[in-house]
Amino acid sequence: MTTYRAADSKREEFRKYLEQSGVVDALTKVLVNLYEEPEKPSQALEFLRQHLGAAGPETADVESLRLEVSELRGKVSQLTDENAELKSRLEKYEPSEEATE
Structure with a gap:
């Protein structure tokens, strides 16, 4: 049972870290943009990379x-x-x- 709580605690810390560093907001914006696209791109992952700036x-x-x-x-x-x-x-x-x- 303590292993479950320790893993849950680590997960919660990681979630807070993602929120504080702005990762959650950035992902949310990109996913909303993808959702609002009138014509969905054939390569959704490429769309995410381009809009997150990871593609370079x-x-x-x-x-x-x-x-x-x-x-x-x-x-x-x-x-x-x-x-x-x-x-x-x-x-x-x-x-x-x-x-x-």
């Missing part, structure tokens, strides 16, 4: 952003190298003031 960005969006980041990193590297080269060329023709003093 679309895979195509993520892939395009990764490609863009890769290209931009290459461009930064190229510009850094070019900047260093131009600084060394400039030093040949115009020595810095520190070197002349």
